[in-house]
Amino acid sequence: MYDITIIGSGVSSIFLAYTLVQTNQKVLILEKGKSLEERTCGLDRGETCNCEVCGKFYGFAGLGKSEGKFNYSCDFGGELAQKVGKEKLIQLMDEVDELLCLFGADSLQKYSTVNEKLAKKAQDCNLQMLTTEVRHLGTQLSTEIFQRLYTILASKVDIRFEVDIQNLRKEMNTFTIHTNLGKFESKNVVFATGRSGTDWLKEQCTNLDVKQGKTRLDLGIRVEMKEQQLRSILEDTFETKLAFEYDDVISTTYCMNPKGRIVRKFQEGLVMPDGQNFKEKETRTTNLNFTLFTPNYFPSLKEANLYASKIIGNINNDSDRIVVQRLGDLLGGEPTTEVKMEENSIKPTLSADCGDLTKEVPLFYLTILQGFLNQLEEFIGETIDKDTLLYGIDGKFYSPIIETDLNFQTSLDGLFVIGDASGVTHSLSQAAASGIYLGEFLANKEQSELEVTK
Structure with a gap:
């Protein structure tokens, strides 16, 4: 029995899992794609895509393996600020950047697009300048950073690749997940499938009677x-x-x-x-x-x-x-x-x-x-x-917006959805921030439950 099962191993999943390794909870990650070093596609070599599950979109780190551009902004990249508050989002994005730097991102300087003079000039021309701080990793450094994160996570949580989830149900207080690799049971489940998993997510939400919006x-x-x-x-x-x-x-x-x-x-x-x-x-x-x-x-x-x-x-x-x-x-x-x-x-x-x-x-x-x-x-x-x-x-x-409470929990108790799969975040930085946010909530929830049982 797992305490938390995360479906998907993209950016939101990685930052959630890393936050959870600081707790005593038993965590499982199930991923449709492959590990980082195995994520290849003919398109990367100028050939055609013959992937059954394309390595460009699926697999560990998800789209974080692409350009690795982290825009630290409340002005674009999603509506996470409306959910957690602007001040909290700024704090979360600082934590995202600190973690990236811990694993090598500090080899590239963060830059800012803030320019008050240009912003005023743009406004005079009926344009609005949206500003952000940026940590642009590039594909190579991004891959190296997420590989280092994988090494840490693999020693702390269970990670399974090339998983086909055939059925997911909840009975009493337990989720049962039937896959091509066997059956898994978990107290909580987190959907973190990103934009690429939208069709699968739609099917699961329908089966579990979880409402999707516009x-x-x-x-x-x-x-x-x-x-x-x-x-x-x-x-x-x-x-x-x-x-x-x-x-x-x-x-x-x-x-x-x-x-x-x-x-x-x-x-x-x-x-x-x-x-x-x-x-x-x-x-x-x-x-x-x-x-x-x-x-x-x-x-x-x-x-x-x-x-x-x-x-x-x-x-x-x-x-x-x-x-x-x-x-x-x-x-x-x-x-x-x-x-x-x-x-x-x-x-x-x-x-x-x-x-x-x-x-x-x-x-x-x-x-x-x-x-x-x-x-x-x-x-x-x-x-x-x-x-x-x-x-x-x-x-x-974008994924449809899924109705959740302030802690990303759906109408089904114990089922959460984060990152771009939620329809709330539209960027690497906000997806990662949503992972840390949920991780902190689940860690506090575990602590509260332990205190009740004492």
């Missing part, structure tokens, strides 16, 4: 422009996150990569343009890329996924097709041709089909992008180069 979906155009055009606002902050309001909808820049490149992202059975920081490659480019994401909310996960599949799936056309268009051509109402692209001063870092985004993407997203770029021109004090490239279309997916 689902958020962000879509937006990925922009690739001359890095020097934004250098004036990036010199002191490295990454500037800007928000733009149009028709009561707030769109936000995401994953800004100075001197980086654009790569294909495979998610939810769809292919999208994604940014890769220059730190992930030996050579830098003269370009900069980011996505302007616009949020939309749907009554259910199914409706959100159908909407995304209709738009992105039509672009993909049963392949890995992505469409790119010059800004000048979009403004001029003309398609981009291969001849125009060959003469373009900004060379695309992603091989994509030249075309006309007005025939591929809902006008709503293009209208917002043009409005944002107009304000960005005012902000930087120069015209955005018409050779700027626009890629359609990027997507950021």
